[in-house]
Amino acid sequence: MSSSSSEWYLRIEAVNIDHSVYDTNDISTIRGGSSLLLNAVRKIAEKPELKRVSVGASTGLYEVGMSTDARMTGIEAEVRKYLQGEPYCHFATFVVATTKRERGEAIDDVNKRLMAECSLQQYQTPSFPFPTYEESAEECGFGGTRPAVHDIEGQEQKASHSVSVRREEGKTLRKELYKPCFNEESAEIELPDHLEELAQNDNIAVIHFDGNRFGKIRDHCKTTEEYKRFDKTIQGIQKQAICQIVKHTPKTGNKVRLETLLWGGDEIELVVPAPQAWATLKRFFDATATDPLKTTGKEFNLTWSAGVVFCRHNLPILQVRRYADQLCSIAKQRLSDKPDEFSSNDNRVVYLNMSSFDLIERDVESFIASYHAPATVGDFTFTMNEIGQLHTDMLTITRSFPKNKVYEIVELLQNSKPVDELEERALKMVESSARLALKEAISRILGERKERWLLIGDLWNLIGTQAL
Numbered sequence: 001m002s003s004s005s006s007e008w009y010l011r012i013e014a015v016n017i018d019h020s021v022y023d024t025n026d027i028s029t030i031r032g033g034s035s036l037l038l039n040a041v042r043k044i045a046e047k048p049e050l051k052r053v054s055v056g057a058s059t060g061l062y063e064v065g066m067s068t069d070a071r072m073t074g075i076e077a078e079v080r081k082y083l084q085g086e087p088y089c090h091f092a093t094f095v096v097a098t099t100k101r102e103r104g105e106a107i108d109d110v111n112k113r114l115m116a117e118c119s120l121q122q123y124q125t126p127s128f129p130f131p132t133y134e135e136s137a138e139e140c141g142f143g144g145t146r147p148a149v150h151d152i153e154g155q156e157q158k159a160s161h162s163v164s165v166r167r168e169e170g171k172t173l174r175k176e177l178y179k180p181c182f183n184e185e186s187a188e189i190e191l192p193d194h195l196e197e198l199a200q201n202d203n204i205a206v207i208h209f210d211g212n213r214f215g216k217i218r219d220h221c222k223t224t225e226e227y228k229r230f231d232k233t234i235q236g237i238q239k240q241a242i243c244q245i246v247k248h249t250p251k252t253g254n255k256v257r258l259e260t261l262l263w264g265g266d267e268i269e270l271v272v273p274a275p276q277a278w279a280t281l282k283r284f285f286d287a288t289a290t291d292p293l294k295t296t297g298k299e300f301n302l303t304w305s306a307g308v309v310f311c312r313h314n315l316p317i318l319q320v321r322r323y324a325d326q327l328c329s330i331a332k333q334r335l336s337d338k339p340d341e342f343s344s345n346d347n348r349v350v351y352l353n354m355s356s357f358d359l360i361e362r363d364v365e366s367f368i369a370s371y372h373a374p375a376t377v378g379d380f381t382f383t384m385n386e387i388g389q390l391h392t393d394m395l396t397i398t399r400s401f402p403k404n405k406v407y408e409i410v411e412l413l414q415n416s417k418p419v420d421e422l423e424e425r426a427l428k429m430v431e432s433s434a435r436l437a438l439k440e441a442i443s444r445i446l447g448e449r450k451e452r453w454l455l456i457g458d459l460w461n462l463i464g465t466q467a468l
Helices: 027-046 071-085 107-123 163-174 179-188 216-217 224-248 274-288 317-332 364-371 385-399 403-414 418-430 433-444 449-457
Strands: 007-015 049-054 059-066 093-101 203-211 259-265 269-271 291-295 296-299 304-312 348-353 381-383
Touching: 007 027, 007 071, 007 107, 027 049, 027 059, 027 071, 027 163, 027 259, 027 317, 027 403, 049 224, 059 364, 071 093, 107 163, 107 224, 179 449, 203 317, 224 269, 224 274, 224 291, 269 274, 269 317, 274 304, 274 385, 304 317, 317 348, 317 364, 348 385, 381 385, 385 403, 385 433, 385 449, 403 418, 403 449, 418 433, 433 449
Parallel strands: 304 348
Antiparallel strands: 007 059, 007 093, 049 059, 203 269, 203 304, 259 269, 291 296, 348 381
16 A cells, blocks of 8 residues: 555554553463453454554554544544453553554654554553452452452452453463464363473473564564564464474373463463473474565564573462563673674573572572572573583483582582582593593583583573483
8 A cells, every 4th residue: 555645553552561461370360361462452453444564462553544534533432442341441451542654654653653652641541450349348369459359160269350351261262372373173282270280390481482673673664564574474483383382392191281371472471391491492493493584675584582480380470470571681682783683693592490499589680690600691591503402411411420519519619619620520430431422511511611510500400301
């Protein structure tokens, strides 16, 4: 469509999602809340006047085409009414903005103006969607803020209407979530009801994936068609990655040991058994290694960052997913501001092992630097190309090297003492037939940094026993 003076665009955003999705540790409620927001931005495109351009997990950009100023006012009012109706009125806050595209104006400039207007509206909007007045003598046992009005089967505490709506949606979604990957085959997929069923030796891994500089890449999309192609490409990559992960995730009986907290936009959050984290990372990065995306005059390798938290299954999931999100942000710190120069080495992972403690009092980056000193955060950061070799080398080490000597080496390092002599003594305890391969594995992990023995000690119980 040409950039005529009467071409309009509409943008919606779900805002303040800490109060509409991440206000409870209940997995079904989290899944249901994020799903309902995603469905909202997708269903808006069903209105005949709107043509979908780009849809994220909680945002949508739509082309209205040829319209009058008066008609646009009516369309915007209809969209607002829809978003303020069932079921969103119980928990969600949306902002809506419209603008006219001027002749010759690039679509990314139009979107930036809409984003600015949405941000202004957010500042003027209460951060908490107020519930309808309901008589109740207690607060919601899941969220702790809204009035408790619903009994929940199998639960002692009552839930607010907001939680009840999202929780039911989340339970229904579990049966439908993977249909985009498997079509009718998804009916045969069973999932665990609790994270305890998913855990291995009580431990899980929470993984947060996020696209690298996708906003900057999208800014290079100058036409509506390029915007749509970018959106379709990202969704196709995500579908392929999730499909591979689900197909190869281990089962307990008929149940796939996998939980999806978020799947939309350029973000994905998964929960898997702790030893499966490495295989999950490898499958994700293998599946997302696609051909470059082409826009006007440039090509972009689409890359991703990930944060992984290993922890016990009974830790508050909101707390853990925040840590995973922070780790993902740490992985992005090494990225340049030139996404057209990205390569596979810009697919990075940072992990944190919380298997032996419950809480981090400071930000994750400061905690790692302090807890693992003299190792640094960089020692716990890997590229996609390093994961496979790291896992193989760790298997070699855990099968041959005396475990007690690893912790003795770590103690010496933390007291600023040399470790070479202890290393040699430990290697002499290993069968001669395994010694050369063991030395090579240790050398690859350590490089020039003896401090990475802390990495070896930290990964010892997380690496599993099976090759990727």
